[in-house]
Amino acid sequence: MSRLKNILSIAGALVVFATVYIVDVVRHTVSVDLEGLLYLREGAIAGAFFLLYLFMRGARAGRSSGIPKSIGKLLLYSVLVLLTGSLVVFFGPSSVDGAEIQTPYFAIVNLLSVLFGVTLGLFSINTLLTIKDLLLHKRRKGTKRNFVVYLVLLFAASAVSLPAISREMAIGSTLLFAASVLMIVLNSFKQNWIVYLSRREKLYSIGYSALLFLSFIALNLLDTQSPVDQVISSFHYPLKTFAQLNAIFGAVYFGMAFISTLFHLPTAEVYERKQSELTSLHNLSRLVTQVFDFSDLVNTVTAMTLEVVGAKSAWLELIKEPGTNGQVSMDIVSNRNISHEMIEVITADRDSSLRRLVLESKRALLIDDTANDRRTKHIRKHGVSIGSLLSVPLISHGEPIGFLHATKDFEFGFDQDDIDVMTTFADHVTIAIENSKLIEKSLKRERYQQEIMVAQQMQKRLLPQRLPQYDCLQIAAVSEPSMEVGGDYYDFVKLDGDRLGVVVGDVSGKGVSAAFYMAEVKGIFQSISKLCSSPRELMLRSNQSLTESLERKAFISLLYGIIDMPRATLTVARAGHCPMIYISGPDARMIRPSGIGLGLTNDRRFEDATEETTLDLQKDDICIFYTDGINESRDHTGEEFGFERLVQVALGSRLRSAEEIKQTILTEIRNYTGGSSYGDDMTLVVMKWLGRLEA
Amino acid sequence: MSEFKVHHRDGEGVSVIDLKGYLDAHTAPDLENAFQKLINEKKFNIVVNCRDLSYISSAGLGVFMAYIEDVRKNQGDIKLTNMSPKVYNVFDLLGFPILYEIYKDELEAVGKFGPRK
Numbered sequence: 001m002s003r004l005k006n007i008l009s010i011a012g013a014l015v016v017f018a019t020v021y022i023v024d025v026v027r028h029t030v031s032v033d034l035e036g037l038l039y040l041r042e043g044a045i046a047g048a049f050f051l052l053y054l055f056m057r058g059a060r061a062g063r064s065s066g067i068p069k070s071i072g073k074l075l076l077y078s079v080l081v082l083l084t085g086s087l088v089v090f091f092g093p094s095s096v097d098g099a100e101i102q103t104p105y106f107a108i109v110n111l112l113s114v115l116f117g118v119t120l121g122l123f124s125i126n127t128l129l130t131i132k133d134l135l136l137h138k139r140r141k142g143t144k145r146n147f148v149v150y151l152v153l154l155f156a157a158s159a160v161s162l163p164a165i166s167r168e169m170a171i172g173s174t175l176l177f178a179a180s181v182l183m184i185v186l187n188s189f190k191q192n193w194i195v196y197l198s199r200r201e202k203l204y205s206i207g208y209s210a211l212l213f214l215s216f217i218a219l220n221l222l223d224t225q226s227p228v229d230q231v232i233s234s235f236h237y238p239l240k241t242f243a244q245l246n247a248i249f250g251a252v253y254f255g256m257a258f259i260s261t262l263f264h265l266p267t268a269e270v271y272e273r274k275q276s277e278l279t280s281l282h283n284l285s286r287l288v289t290q291v292f293d294f295s296d297l298v299n300t301v302t303a304m305t306l307e308v309v310g311a312k313s314a315w316l317e318l319i320k321e322p323g324t325n326g327q328v329s330m331d332i333v334s335n336r337n338i339s340h341e342m343i344e345v346i347t348a349d350r351d352s353s354l355r356r357l358v359l360e361s362k363r364a365l366l367i368d369d370t371a372n373d374r375r376t377k378h379i380r381k382h383g384v385s386i387g388s389l390l391s392v393p394l395i396s397h398g399e400p401i402g403f404l405h406a407t408k409d410f411e412f413g414f415d416q417d418d419i420d421v422m423t424t425f426a427d428h429v430t431i432a433i434e435n436s437k438l439i440e441k442s443l444k445r446e447r448y449q450q451e452i453m454v455a456q457q458m459q460k461r462l463l464p465q466r467l468p469q470y471d472c473l474q475i476a477a478v479s480e481p482s483m484e485v486g487g488d489y490y491d492f493v494k495l496d497g498d499r500l501g502v503v504v505g506d507v508s509g510k511g512v513s514a515a516f517y518m519a520e521v522k523g524i525f526q527s528i529s530k531l532c533s534s535p536r537e538l539m540l541r542s543n544q545s546l547t548e549s550l551e552r553k554a555f556i557s558l559l560y561g562i563i564d565m566p567r568a569t570l571t572v573a574r575a576g577h578c579p580m581i582y583i584s585g586p587d588a589r590m591i592r593p594s595g596i597g598l599g600l601t602n603d604r605r606f607e608d609a610t611e612e613t614t615l616d617l618q619k620d621d622i623c624i625f626y627t628d629g630i631n632e633s634r635d636h637t638g639e640e641f642g643f644e645r646l647v648q649v650a651l652g653s654r655l656r657s658a659e660e661i662k663q664t665i666l667t668e669i670r671n672y673t674g675g676s677s678y679g680d681d682m683t684l685v686v687m688k689w690l691g692r693l694e695a
Numbered sequence: 696m697s698e699f700k701v702h703h704r705d706g707e708g709v710s711v712i713d714l715k716g717y718l719d720a721h722t723a724p725d726l727e728n729a730f731q732k733l734i735n736e737k738k739f740n741i742v743v744n745c746r747d748l749s750y751i752s753s754a755g756l757g758v759f760m761a762y763i764e765d766v767r768k769n770q771g772d773i774k775l776t777n778m779s780p781k782v783y784n785v786f787d788l789l790g791f792p793i794l795y796e797i798y799k800d801e802l803e804a805v806g807k808f809g810p811r812k
Contacts, residue, residue: 487753508753509720552764553757557789576789596790600760609793628753640781680752 002058009055016048020235021114028106042162045117045236053125060129067134067193068204071254074130075208078215078250081123084116085222088231116228117235124239124246131253137193146190150183154245158238180245188253191260199269202261209258216251223247273310273417294436298334301404301429306336308425309390309418311406313337317347318394318402318433330355330402338407345382346389346405354391359400364392364419369411388413392422394430404429455515456481462515462522468492468500472565474658474688478666479681480629486681487514487556488627489521493529498565501529501538504625504685505558506577513554520549521556535560535573536612539595543575547602555599559625563617568689570623573612576600578631581624581647582615583654588647591615619691622654622661629680633669641672658688700747701729709740709805715747718755726755730762730773739771742804746777751785759795772796774804 020041027037091112128151135147157176160169197205222228223244232240298316305314315335332343347354354375358365367389370376376389387410394402404426408414459481467475479488487507495501503525507517524545525538532538538560546556557577563570572580576597579590593611600606615621626646633641646665653664662684669682699722700715710733718726733741743759745751759773766773776798778786786792798804 506753508757553761555753555757555760555789557753578788594790596793600790601794605793609790 006055006058009051013048013051013055016044016051017114017118020045021110024110024114025107028110042237046238049121049125052122056122056125056129060133066201067137067197068201068208070130070133071205071208071212074126074250075212075215077123077126078212078219081119082215082218082222084119085219085225085228088112088116088228089222089225113231113235116231117239120232120243121236121239124243127246127250131187131249134193134253134257135187135190138196139190139192143190146183146187150180150187150249153180153183154242157245158242161241162237177241177245181248184245184249184252187249188256191257194257194261194264195271197261197264199265202265206258206261206265209254209261212254213251213258216247216254219247220244220251292436292439294440295334297432297436301432302334302336305404305406305422305425308421309406309414310408311390311413312386312409314404314406315343316402316404316429317343319400333402342384343405345384346376346379346386348378354389354405355403358391358393358403362393362395362400364390364423366390366414366419368414371411385409387411390414390418390422392419392426394426394433396430396434401430401433451512455512459486459515459518462518463490464492468494470500470565472690473500473563474690475685476658476662476687477683477685478662479683481681482629486629487518488629488681488683489518490625490683490685491522491525493526495530495562500563500565501560502563502625502685502687503529503558503560504577504627504683505556506627506681506683507556508554513551517550517554517556520546521558529560534612535562535571536610539573539575539598539610540607543598543602543606546599550599555597557597561623561625563687563689568617568691569614570617571612571614573610575610578626578628581622581626581650583622583624583650584618585620586651586654588651590643590647617689619689620654621689622650622658623687623689624650624661624665625683625685625687627681627683629682630665630669630684632680633673633682635672636674641669645672658686661688662686699725701725703729703733705738706805709742709808710738711742711744711801711805713744713747717750717752718748718758719750719752720754723754723758726758727761730758734762734765737769739766739769740808741766741771741773742801742808743773743775744777744801745775745779745782748778748782751782753789756786756789756791759791763795772808774798774807776801776804 023037023041091109132147135143153176157173157180159165160173160176165173194202194205223232223240229240232243301316302314305311305316313336315332315338317330317332320329320331330347332340335343354365354367357375367373367376370386370389371380376386379386386407389405389407391403391405393400394404404422406414406422463479464477467477475492477490479490481488487509489503489505489507491503493501493503505518505521507514507521509517521542524542528538528541528545532541539558542558550556555576558575559572559577559580560575561570561572561580572591572593574580574591574593574595576595579592582589582591591613593613595610596606631641631643631646635641645668649665649668650661653661656664665684665686666682699717700713702713702715704711704713712726712729712733714726716722730741733739759775763773774796775786775791777800778797783797786795786797791797796804796807798807
């Protein structure tokens with residue numbers, strides 16, 4: 001919509017100007033003189049200018065390209081107007097009276113008039129809009145009012161300058177003109193925008209204002225030149241006063257701006273500094289929101305250090321976790337405009353190294369002249385050219401956690417203000433970094449807990465979902481992982497010849513890796529057990545497979561038994577696992593064939609050490625497989641449950657079913673530990689031989 | 696529960712590590728650091744005195760496994776001494792006596808390094 005409006009505005013204005021031009025040429029030829037037509041013509045031109053004003057105002061609203069730029073543009077337009085004006089002076093109607101000119105020549109001259117008139121009009125409007133923007137920058141209550149009063153006076157003065165009116169009220173028009181000039185002066189005192197410019201922008205503004213001032217003076221002079229004066233009057237009478245007043249406004253306003261900026265120049269740097277401090281301190285609050293990304297945070301810190309003290313380069317280093325031998329090793333987490341090599345040269349760890357000095361004093365360290373300071377003299381040898389250097393410690397709970405350094409190219413680059421600002425800044429940085437670390441820690445913990453949950457679920461699925469059922473054998477089993485993921489494993493496999501393989505194992509370590517190893521053990525057990533005729537053979541083959549895949553410090557202990565139902569025998573092999581408890585009648589024995597844990601060694605020693613034992617099962621014999629979590633359960637004094645108690649409890653409940661024996665053992669352990677959580681996983685498999693079912 | 700401590704002393708080409716307290720998954724890294732440090736310093740003749748060691752878990756046993764290969768590759772050894780019966784039982788169950796030299800007395804273990812030097 002606004003685009004359509006723009007097109008209509010421009011098209012409307014163009015049509016008006018074209019019509020005016022044609023009518024002028026026709027009028028010159030035919031020479032019709034009608035007062036009414038003249039007024040209509042002036043009105044149409046004023047309307048066309050109003051349309052263009054609407055368009056220009058709309059076009060300006062969207063942009064905000066900085067004050068110096070907008071003044072610069074105005075300067076460019078003024079030069080354009082002056083050039084067009086010069087054309088008029090040289091090629092215009094000159095002193096020749098309009099009526100005597102030939103029509104074709106007039107057509108050209110008139111075109112020039114219209115063009116200059118339109119250019120001048122546009123420039124005047126532009127001047128007004130630009131000054132209005134400057135005036136309303138940080139405006140006060142009366143600012144707009146003053147400007148509006150000027151506008152009213154401007155239009156009134158322009159309107160009464162029509163020859164028909166001015167002839168009758170000459171004094172009125174002079175008064176209006178004078179009042180307008182007064183308002184111009186009044187408005188020109190509003191130069192608030194200058195204060196908010198940076199030093200660079202001020203320098204630009206000074207140049208532009210000076211040139212604009214001259215340009216407007218030139219324009220004022222040009223407008224009074226007879227050919228130009230004549231051209232304007234013949235194009236649009238009110239434009240003369242309008243343009244003249246605005247040119248005066250421009251000259252006065254930018255003349256004042258020039259002087260004012262000149263006075264503001266010495267304070268520019270201070271203002272700029274304060275402003276950048278202000279923005280930086282404002283940015284500090286943003287630091288807080290950046291703690292989720294550590295690298296973002298530290299990069300912002302160094303970037304802001306450059307801003308805050310106007311440094312050439314800056315870097316942030318954090319103390320690594322304290323080493324064992326009191327040596328301070330640093331982590332350069334962010335550096336700007338300076339290489340790691342240079343930083344190493346500057347902070348080289350000597351007796352009087354900067355880091356040590358700052359560490360000891362826990363205060364900011366300023367070196368005004370690095371080349372001649374004994375603490376930093378050495379850096380010149382390495383071709384590092386730094387004028388001055390400021391280092392501040394980051395102190396958290398009284399302990400330094402790192403440093404923030406800033407350098408400048410020239411000597412004595414930092415003043416007390418810089419030190420204060422940097423120290424304050426360092427405090428905020430410390431808090432932000434600490435927060436960031438805390439968040440990272442809690443995120444890590446959360447991730448870890450999720451991993452654990454996945455591993456726990458995985459582990460549950462690796463254990464048998466239901467126990468094998470036999471008439472001659474009762475089986476009860478339980479595996480209770482500790483708080484975290486454990487490495488306990490038990491499993492059954494049905495073998496040919498009515499035999500049953502029973503395994504209990506313990507993977508060293510805990511957590512996710514233990515769960516993975518457990519999965520591996522299950523895979524190996526399920527596949528190898530059917531190929532091995534004896535438990536010993538299974539141990540040898542499992543060891544071979546596992547040694548390759550286990551990490552060095554990991555190993556697995558296993559207890560594997562094969563119950564041969566027809567023969568009523570149990571053959572057991574043990575790879576570093578807790579011995580089996582065997583209860584036959586009132587006697588209890590630890591069955592402990594020799595053997596080494598899986599994954600400890602893969603040479604002959606394993607084979608030589610691994611033996612197997614075969615037991616003839618009697619009716620009501622009890623075999624208990626378990627992991628060390630059972631016998632290592634502790635009471636509140638740290639005393640272990642131990643093998644002795646385990647055997648006694650089992651003996652005491654030997655007349656009960658396998659399930660009841662299992663429950664009794666668990667209950668006893670719970671009573672013993674006093675309900676405190678178990679330190680380790682506990683796995684318990686109780687089997688009771690009921691005897692062969694003879695026909 | 697007593698706290699775990701690793702103390703290290705040097706004597707006549709043999710480094711002795713004294714263990715104290717509970718050696719489990721939480722304290723294993725302390726012993727790992729001690730071994731790593733000795734290996735970095737090219738001290739491969741190591742005796743671990745377990746006199747004050749009151750408990751060792753599978754994670755603790757794993758530490759010995761992690762370094763024995765490196766040490767033996769460099770003509771050194773890790774010998775264990777002064778174990779309480781309870782601690783010895785844990786080592787024994789797993790078959791460690793087959794893989795490691797375990798002595799009753801520290802001097803005896805140190806002496807075993809003698810001839811090789």
